[in-house]
Amino acid sequence: ADVKPAIIYDLGGKFDKSFNEGAFNGAEKFKTETGTAYREFEIANDAQREQVLRRFAGDGNSPIVMAGFNWAAALEKVSAEYPDTKFAIIDMVVEKPNVKSIVFKEQEGSYLVGVLAGMASKSKTVSFIGGMDIPLIHKFACGYVGGAKSTGKDVKVLEAYTGTTPEAWNDPVKGGEIAKSQFDQGSDVVYHAAGGTGVGVLQAAADAGKLGIGVDSNQNGLQPGKVLTSMLKRVDVAVYNAFKTAADGKFETGISNLGLKEDGVGYAVDDNNKALLTPEMTAAVEKAKADIIAGTVQVHDYMSDESCAY
């Protein structure tokens, strides 16, 4: 096909073992399947956003997919300058005629891993570690709390954030230390939504003989047998689809909000964690999933009112 796709990662970097890496995997999958090459770029600072967008657009790349909500403002400007170029942005809504906005219902996926955590916990205390303290991450936390509490009123959920600067995505030392502090407070399952910081969280959980829960990509393999599951956010699928539909000439603009129903989020089961999931847990989580898809259970979206109802 006659497409020149391009992907641009966010500050965390291509190999963050989570969000950006998911995007990269989607692009790679597209490349191996279709044999079509794509261009990519990792920005190093915010000032580069518009610059790289214009450059890629100016070079005739389309579609240009960008990973991360931080791209919104730049995209808003540049998409108007290149009306013939197709853009896709993940994690944010930009309402322009040539932009596809892909957002996820992370609260739904988080709810599921919350259910698993609540059931796996012996101490009835589980915990959450976020990266940067921003609403998007609270969205993860809130869904998780909802899921965990759904397994019993007495389940306690600890919640903490690594920091408030972008470095918070990249501080495994601190992540590990926060995890240990939560273990000391009784937690025995920890879910992270903290990018690179999460590597330290999962490590600390494994070291302490507790369970970790990965995020975005399937992180079960990072500490085999020590990661209960991973909350999958199918960024890879989103990127792959964007590339693929464009290649097939079926690229659609507008908002797509991917939840459990669309298979945009989910939880990971593989050889690494099979043994950790009891049949009851599997049953409970599948039921929750079905309920959510059916609409009988509504998972609260933190970003709708910036507060968590659980």
Added chain:
Amino acid sequence: MSNPYAKLPVWVDYGLIPLINLLVAFLVAGLVVLLVGENPLNAAYYMITGAFGRGEYLGFTLYYATTFIFTGLSVAVAFHAGLFNIGSEGQAYIGGIGVALACLWLDRVLPWYGVLPLAMIGAAFFGALWAFLPGWLQAKRGSHIVITTIMFNFIAASLMVYLLTRVLKPMGSMAPQTRTFDAGGQLPKLDWLMGLFGLNIGNAPFNISFLLALAAAFGCWVLIWRTRFGFEMRTMGHSPSAARYAGISESRITIIVMMISGALAGLMALNPIMGEQARMQLDFVQGAGFVGIAVALMGRSHPAGIIPAAILFGMLYQGGAEIAFEMPAISRDMIVIIQGLVILFAGALENMFRPAIGRFFAGLTARAPAARQAKGA
């Protein structure tokens, strides 16, 4: 404090030696490029064409340079008073508050030229405020300014995050940034200036804060060399004991100079906030305060040296981005290395080649008429 080496012609002192130091810094950076498995010559080519190859690229180069002129001046002014302000980074960051407040308040009411003066005052005020505290602590409590300004950089980061995530961020938005300003909060580009040279600015955010930076550079020159206050601060910078003797209050100078330095750093915020992004976002300073150290060292703390040094670093930033586009193995962190190397060779090792150069020139002038070093009395 005496000049440890024989006198050299001015152009050698201020031109040749910095140039050689710079060259060595680039040579070492070239080695790093080799280590990564890329061709340094290619990198150099991309860097130069990427920085100057097109009107747009030049526009970006000058856009970055604008920022670095402000921070370079900030560091240099403090240098003249013998103060090492490592805190320009934090001061610029806090200075952003002033710009943002002015824009958020008035961008829908006034045109840009109405907002700009207020934004300038705000930037300078907040930057000065953030420098006042370390200055005051040094003057009155003797806490070392290098250490306190480092601490204040960290504190500024925390404070700004708090403000941007809790206070200034519009409801419902996720990114830690203010809302986008309307026309009143956006500075006009200098496309006409580039146009004079037949260049097309393209999308480059090269804006009128560049002219402000040039004015600031001139102002600094006047301040340092043409005012009584400048005289006092240079006296203190060269010899605190002579300053005391001359009745110059060390604490007064320290505090005022730090505030001027902080104000200059704060003004830097105009460029990215009003000149480019039209909003204030997290970490918009992007290390420019630290680049200022390198710029001041390269430019020998003289405005006339700081401007070219700032353009040089603008070139590094813009050209470096182009390298990163063209050579996947090299990311923008290359620039951080080069920056460090420039600081090392132009700063800490500035005298490494001086003896050899001195000897060379001594050889040249040996036969010149008896040196003007007339013996007195």
Added chain:
Amino acid sequence: MSDIAIELKGIDKRFGLVHANKAIDLTVRKGTIHGIIGENGAGKSTLMSILYGFYQADSGEILIDGRPVTIKDPNAAIAAGIGMVHQHFMLVENFTVLENVMLGAEDSQILNASIAKARVELKRLEKEYALEVNPDALIEELPVGLQQRVEILKALYRKADILILDEPTGVLTPPEADHLFRILAQLKAQGKTIILITHKLREIMAITDEVSVMRRGEMVATRPTQATSVEELAELMVGRRVLLRVEKGAALPGAVKLKVENLTVRDGRGVTMVDNVSFELKAGEIVGIAGVAGNGQSELLEAISGIRRAAAGTVLLNGSAIDVTGRADPAELRQRGLAHVPEDRHHVGLVLKFEEAENSILGYHREPTYGKGPFLDLGAIRREAEESIRKYDIRPPDPRLKTANFSGGNQQKIVLAREMERGPDVLIIGQPTRGVDVGAIEFIHKRIIEMRDQGVAVLLVSVELDEIRALSDRILVMFAGRVVGERKADAPEGELGLLMAGIDGKMEAAQ
């Protein structure tokens, strides 16, 4: 042959532009005390530091006991049996005496054993040479005299056969100096060789066997002490007859210009440096303050001129008080007619990196004549600088030249021109001719007398007793922070010397 301890041949040394030693030859015989004299900056310290390996000669040869040696560092000198007491003591101030003596001569990696051994050895040396000092005292708590003792002990501890003393008596009171000379005599009796640097001719005549004279980096003569005289040495030193007496008429003192009452100054550590000092200074007179360096003169000057805060007391300038215990401001005092030539021109009186013209307004830079409002008028400043350059014959006559590039004498003239040319009521001068050559000394002395004759009240501090005696109308002697006596200008030198040592003849008699 073997009675030669040291032979230096063609030693040459440059520091940048300064040619400190020019092809110097020197022979020192074993078991003698060899004096080296010369003006400030003649190159004495440099030569000895080369012998001690502290500096490296650019060319030349060193022979010890007839054998050529290369002394590439102090270690080699120590190994060759050379010890040196430096002009500026080389002691670690917050270490004890014992640690200082041991430093560099510890004989094991672990200190304990070395300490015990050093303690014993130190006791022995103390006894042998009557060099008593508490081994556990911190250096910073010792008076200078004792600090010098530690330096000598350091050399002896290293078993030096050749001992170099660089201006050892500059910081000593006459009795202390006498004690030192007794020790030197004793060392000589034991067969040690001693090189003594000084510019006090009296000391040379009293104790040395031979004396060498240096002038402007050259070795101009060596004489057996017996065969020379003070006059000859003085002439050799400066290259012509010295004018010790300054021509001046009688003083006509007028109104009291400066009145100091019960002034007390403490240093950073709380040690009293100036102790309840009172005196008056009248228009048209020169009051000299004599004393061995470090007896509070510097602190007195600094307190009066507002650089240093006093602990107690009052100072009246032209009848109105100076806030010496609070925030006396040197700038304000200048406006009120008090000019100050500081002792240390390099670090205090001048900014060496400034142009001459800039230094010519240092402290007066706020005056309206130098510009409008906050701005400086460089043209006016340079024009005025050119004028004082002419008047004071400052060379080279270039107001834009960096001050560091002027010689010491010319630098001093820059300071003097600045402080004298504004018609002050009171002029405070510290060490007006330190490190200044003879031609300039004459000029400076003349100017000071002229100021007096114009009715300026002059307060003069100098460690050169000759200078004090030549210029002053009245002499105050300071010892241990107190004014221990006031004498007429023609008081005998011996009496002043005793006062400087803290011995008041009359009080002594009374007791």
Added chain:
Amino acid sequence: MDFFLSLVAILESTIRLSVPLLFAALAGLFTERAGVFDIGLEGKMLGAAFAAGAVAAVTGSVWLGLAAGILVSVALSLVHGYAAITQRGSQIVSGVAINFIVAGATVILGEAWFRQGGRTPALSGSARFQTIDLPFADALRGVPIIGPIYSELLSGHFLLTYLAFAMVPLTWWVLYRTRFGLRLRAVGENPGAVDTAGISVVWMRYRAVICCGILTGFAGAYLSLAMTAGFVKGMTAGKGYIALAALIFAKWRPVNVMFACLLFGFLDALSIRLQGNPLPLIGQVPVQFMQALPYLLTVILLAGFIGKAIPPKAGGVPYVKER
């Protein structure tokens, strides 16, 4: 009892967090006591963490990793030494330069070699340090008071943790009880005295700088090989600066350094622990405030409310005998 247990937990976290500070601050103690100031601790630590992580990942040996960390940090120290001692350049500027060079180089090289966004591959097994249980730790665990203190607080740390704390008396002993220490302190107070005593000032200072390199090497290796399992870009996150502050706070004395590092470690541990838990009386404290607290406290403490910190007299100035 509950309070006691959480106190033990906070203290345990304090120990973990103060180890890199302690190594780095003691490293700074060595050079600064010898008269060479060093704000490049951060960069050296980062370089060491990277080298340690990279080599351990490639070789699978924690010891080779440690050695590489030390090697790199010593090499960086020598660069600082060359600039500050041999070339008599500004020590602050040289330190700043090293921080930059390392911050950039670790990312560039890490990305080029491992292609994981500046990270080194995660370490496991013998490629990283394992915790050590002190004898009888398990047996004593149940005993009240003593049990938690011994088995939780004191036992179960890394070899490097114990080494760091052992370095405190060792440093004290070296500085105050050996010839090397005597000379080192002397060279920071009055290099002229050392020079005329026949000791090479330059060599003395270089040795001090090398000691600093070795200790920052440990600090860095602790971060990437013990505390976590691998290197991540910028993982020192300002610890070098905090160590420097601790050193000043401790007035350049070894035992004080330990307490200062423990204090800063404690603040860090506390801020982690307090997150999300409202404080009694004060209520909910913004995270940002807790995160800025160590820096704020440092500033307040530096402002002289703890008496004056007088640095080594010859510190920060190059030794020049011939002008």
